[in-house]
Amino acid sequence: MNYELLPPINAILNGTSAVLLVIAYVLIKRGHYRGHAYFILAALVTSTAFLTCYLIYHAHARATYVDVRFPDVPLALRQTYKWVLLLPHTLLAVVMLPMIVTSLTVAYRRRWATHRRFSPWTMWIWLYVSVTGVIIYWMLYHLFPGMQSAAQRVATAG
Secondary structure: OOHHHHHHHHHHHHHHHHHHHHHHHHHHHOOOHHHHHHHHHHHHHHHHHHHHHHHHHHHHOOOOOOOOOOOOOOHHHHHHHHHHHHHHHHHHHHHHHHHHHHHHHHHHOOOHHHHHHHHHHHHHHHHHHHHHHHHHHHHHHHHOHHHHHHHHHHHHHO
């Protein structure tokens, strides 16, 4: 398998999840509960596919982007990428998983008051993680491909 195909697939899956979440949000605001549920489930499927592809890719990549030095990228951009974008993205991605399970569980049990209180937090965090996942991909592979090639040099040297 060509694992280098997975990062753009991951970006597409993240972007798709973001779009599906926005549609689900619009539907719930308009009172279309069934449509909202379908789009949330579709976002769950795309996010699950993303997580699967992400884990497969990183099981085969030996370097992480946090540990790599990027000499060709300005320091301010490296720091912004690492501390403003990547760190919150990663931390919220970890927090997001149990929040999604909780939101779906209370909805399945029809505990609507709890769902209405808790799920907006879940949706905004999920949306943030999906959008920043696309931005991280864009930065690594398109804006500053030197970041990606530096990571690959470290991976092949180690």
